[in-house]
Amino acid sequence: MSQFNIHSIQSAPAGAQALLQGSLKKYGFIPNLHGGLAEAPVALEAYIELTALFDRSSLSPTERQVVLLAVSAENHCTYCVAAHSTIAKHMVKADPAVVDAIRNLQPLPDPKLDALANFTRNVVKNRGVVRGQAFDKFISAGYSRAQVLEVVLGVTFKTLSNYSNHLIDTPLDSAFQAEAWEVPGQCASNRCASRDEPG
Incomplete structure (x- = not known):
């Protein structure tokens, strides 16, 4: 059982209430991730600001x-994989085959995006120590050294939500339910003992 509340605007600490108002205005609802992060207003503010910077x-x-999907899948965050699958397919209009490949831990049909996903996974798995062939493949796919650091920014921002969701045990919003995800080869519950979750 989670030790955290998913806050509404009314129940949130004072420092988070305006931030949740902004979430409601932007999305039409308050994502449970935001309601959970509201327990620590500075964490919610950091997440919102990092989102804007990455954009x-x-x-x-x-x-x-x-x-964001590659980080979340690598971190076994069922909440964020579902959320970003929804955003990618329905808001960004990304190729569903690309999204599904990341969800299924398979090669992406687009070689450049596959290089991006692989580099991102390597950053997560190797704690940023990515050199040699793994680094060179990313650059040779057409990405710049500036984009190496932009990937690190994306990993930073998504790690905040992935880890927070694991700790909060964030319930999946109905808006993301159609893209609910489980780690391939693991249990079907987002309450696995190995703790996949959120974010």
């Missing part, structure tokens, strides 16, 4: 979703 990167909307 200003030179990566395209589809590329940004590839990064």
